Amino acid sequence: MENRVKHLRKVLNLSQKDFGDVLGLRPNTISSIETGKNTLTEQNIKMICGAFQINENWLRNGTGEMYRKPPEIDELTRVVNEIVKSEDVFAKRFLIAYWNLSKENRTVISDFIDKLANNK
Incomplete structure (x- = not known):
């Protein structure tokens, strides 16, 4: 873990x-962690992961991506994958058409979707 x-x-x-x-630790403490003289405490691990958006599995075990993905990215990836795998031609056409709109027209669509979502 010290190498990471x-x-x-x-x-x-x-x-x-x-x-x-950033972590509230002295430089000699960081040096001791990096050389393996001191081990990271649970609190240090949580502070590093929180302060720098680090994937805890990567820090502990070296597995996965170094940085955490924001939750909205995970949700977006899930939804786009579902749409791609589905037979919903409209959803695919809509995403492509939306992406090709000007910024101003995307704002109009975005405002409309927000209004629809708020009137559930």
Whole structure:
């Protein structure tokens, strides 16, 4: 896990001091974690994952993507995959047509959808 902490810090282009400042830890504590002298506490793991949007499985085990996907991205991916696999021709046409609209026209459609959703 210490290698992943150091890798993350390097990817973020942060010094041990700057990385520690975000987490409320001293630079020598970060150094001790990165060299394996100290292990990460549960609280440290939660703080790193929360502060930098890191996937906890990646930090703990090295599995999965380094960064967490925002929940709305997961939902969007799920819905788009369902539409692609479905036989709903209208939904496919609608998505393509919407994406090809000008920004102004997308705003009109977006406002309309918001009004529909609020009048369930």
